[in-house]
Amino acid sequence: MFLINCPYCGERDQSEFTAGGEAHIVRPKQPTELSDDQWAEFLFMRKNIKGVQFERWNHAHGCRKWFNIVRDTSNDKIHAIYKMGDKPPIK
Amino acid sequence: MSENLRITNNKFIDQTTRISFKFDGKTLYGFKGDTLASALLANNIHLVGRSFKYHRPRGIMACGTEEPNAIVQVGKDSSMTEPNTRATEIELYEGLEASSQNCWPSVNFDIGAVNNFFSPLIPAAFYYKTFMWPANFWKLYEYFIRKSAGLGKSPTEPDKDIYDNRYLHCDVLVVGGGVSGIMAAKIAAKNNLNTLLIDDKNTLGGTTLFQQNECFKINNSYSNEWIKNEIKTLYSLKNLTIKTRTSLAAYHNYNYLLARENLTDHLDLKERKNKIRQRLWKIRAKKVIIATGAMERPLVFNNNDRPGIILSSSIKKYIDYYGVKCGQKISLFTNNDSAYETAISLNNSGVVVNSVVDIRDKTNSLIVEQAEKLGIKIHWKSTVVNTNGYKKINSIEIMKLSDDGTSVVEKKIKEECDCLGISGGWTPRVHLFTQSGGKLKYREEDNVFLPEKSELDQISIGSCNGDFELNEVIKNSVYSTNKFLNVNNKDYENLEVTSSKEIDKKNIWLLPSDKPFKKTKSFLDFQNDSTANDVKLALREGFKSIEHVKRYTTTGMATDQGKLSNMHALGIVAETAGVKMGELGTTTFRPPYTPLTFGAIVGRNVGEFFDITRNTPIHEWHVEKKAEFENVGQWKRAWYYPINNENMHEAVQRESKAARDSAGILDASTLGKIDIQGTDASEFLNRVYTNAWSKLEIGKCRYGLMLNEDGMVYDDGVTTRLSENHYLMTTTTGGAANVLSKLEDYLQTEWPELDVYLTSVTDHYGTVSICGPNSKKILSKIIPDLDLSDKEFPHMSFKNAFINDIKCRVMRISFTGEHSYEINIQSSYAKSVWEKCFAAGKEFNITPYGTETMHLLRAEKGFIIAGQDTDGTMTPIDLQMDWIISKKKYDFIGKRSLYRSDTVREDRKQLVGLLTDDPNEILEEGAQIVSETNKQPIEMLGHVTSSYFSPNLNKSIALAVVKNGKKLKGQKMFVPMKNKTINVTITDTVFLDKENKRLNA
């Protein structure tokens, strides 16, 4: 059970949060113009990295805000937390 | 009680307070301060169980958590009985009743011991090999195996004890209250760090507490005297919390730890009433200091499992701490110096020490010299090749070791004894360290795995970090703690420590015997009964990974998780396979370190606290009317209202008929309600629903279908436009929270530019739904000034109104196909409005109906229930609801997926109606549908999703999803059941009032 530093509330227990999968997957602005393959790429394809991964998290039992986390999935170490729409502070 | 097994000058046991207890039905006596194990030993009872596989007699072997044999069932009460408890950890209390667990019918007469004679037939994986095939035989064997394998009995009634969970935050957590832990806790607390020190024993001090030996002195006093003063100081420190009888169960990431505190298990039964039995502490520590010590290893030699063979350090604790002699004539067998401490303690307490058998060449450390000075005989470079005695050891056979240690030489000496102490060296307790993700390194000189690298803010100190000599323990623990806490405590700067230094080390994982190896029984895992032979067999059969060997032989898989056996298993595997220990790795230690009760885990979350229960504001009325309730998510919803002993079917038939014939009333408060406001509210709805919303007039309602991005139906409900920029959305009862989350997600992440605000108002309003041809008359009685004409207040519209000056919202919407209204009013008024409606409807025989009738009525109309008729694989087109997909809108959630190659397939499963040939035959929901009965295998074309007997149509009706169903209207199909096949015909989904005339009736 790790600790997450919510950018709006501060450090809280993981149990207050829900994970929302890979970050920085932008919903296409013109879905109708995409081929089946292109749409499938957005719809289904997600990375599942052992190592550093960019993820969406939601403070569901708190401020209910979504934000992004850079987490190492092998040891749950969190390298960065930043608000939705912000550029990732690390690469 | 055999008085002669107790020494009287003991400081830790209160020999003035006698305690009576029962073991295997026999009344025995012990003293306050005893454990069940020490009291049994004082009564000369060693035999406490039978081994798992061969049912060999087994005795108490240790004095703490690592005990593999003395596993007992405690308590007789069917709600309180607890299996798998270690006699070495049970503090004796008045009235304790315990029984041997792993033997049936009794510990002395044991049917399973027959296994022992057949033991050559029971090699590793015997259970797998014999009973996996043929499968039918397993059923036969299982009963006897389970019974004689003694896995303990679970309580059959709810646990009456009280358990608790609490959170705790600290700067420093110190696990283990031995020398290292005590010093670390003192350093931390004295430097103003908020410190917690826990220990699983009932007192601090570890083994130093009873170490009164010339060879171990601190500042010129015995180390036990010194530590007593240290403990006294600790209890006066104000930043320090000390919890004894508290064992660390799990060490998770981010220094999150679980510790179980035992609060009442040591009390007399009558003192426990209304007290919390166990508390699970959920600890967040900024820094963790692990000081869990080390445990002694056994030695692996022929017949090393007889009752009376005990770990040497445990014999020492029994004599020095509990004042109990494990025997009158004790032999010791060792590969290291620590057995000599035991020999000296025994000698000082007047116990005859026959000899020490030491596998090493003669060595001259301080402690060995002291033993020699006391006249204790030592067999150097020797090993025990066999032991004798069935229910208790009575002699050992000793031979000299060859120079390379692989065989024995010279004459065999037989030595009579009633107890054998064994010591195979020490294993640092690194379990917590590895649980936390730490990596181990191997130290070859004394064959130990030690903490190497951890990602967390933690250190290991003392013997769990590989320091075994007192002066090193003290020096290194103090240095490491100061460095770790970044402080400079000088309390222990000038300590003068005397300790014996071990000079020679030697280790043989599997000791040789004069008998051929295959004829020996050298046990590795005492609880799961696996031998060195089993491990070697596994290797011969091709198993290489230690994890596989472990599972195949079950070594280390019993309730003690192989605390005593793992190192030897590894050693033998490495030796046989010719690899280095360090390269082999270890098996994984998983939480909990010691078994945890379910009670401690769930704490207070039992009974009505197990989960949140949500009641509607009208709930009490339903209870008064003796409604049966149905769980819908966390909600309790009225299911049906039986009168005069009606069963469910009868009640539902009556309610359904009444709702269509005259009037029905339903509590719809549980439907999810989301208040949507903002200048972009209409645009937002356009994007989340499949149909168009911009042109919906103020005061009008519209049904909407919400999809997932994959095009599958997610939720549905009616949304009302309250004003230009203000909507009230309803969702399904079960979907409310998820829909809100989904909408918030899109608003925050995809469309942050939209000016929209979402508020859940589900609990703010109660909803009374009245339906049926007389609903209009009833409503007009309650709100006389509201114009209910179809022109002013048509279907799918809404009005603000007042009931007794209380504002409410009235929607004319229908989930039953009847003329109906939904009154939404502040929750606190909902019950009185309901009662008003009920009173006003009396003359029309208004009938309260529950969820079952609601489901039946909507099925008659072919309305879907998201989650019942859909399952996350149905598109609106599959549901034959093409009409609800806007052709004009450029985009909405899931739109693009509706014309993916898979979603446009014609032969997808589609929603259809089903009528049975026999109108009285009611289909089972979930039943499969096939098109023919003769061919095998039959293709499953679909299944029944909703099925009822309709009292209004006087026949059975059903909804189903069927492959290519749209095109199969009028086709005959079959529903094969266990004893018969039901003939059905595919129909339209609307069974009643296809023209929707009743909406305006």
Ligand SMILES: [Zn+2]
């Ligand atoms: Zn927050």
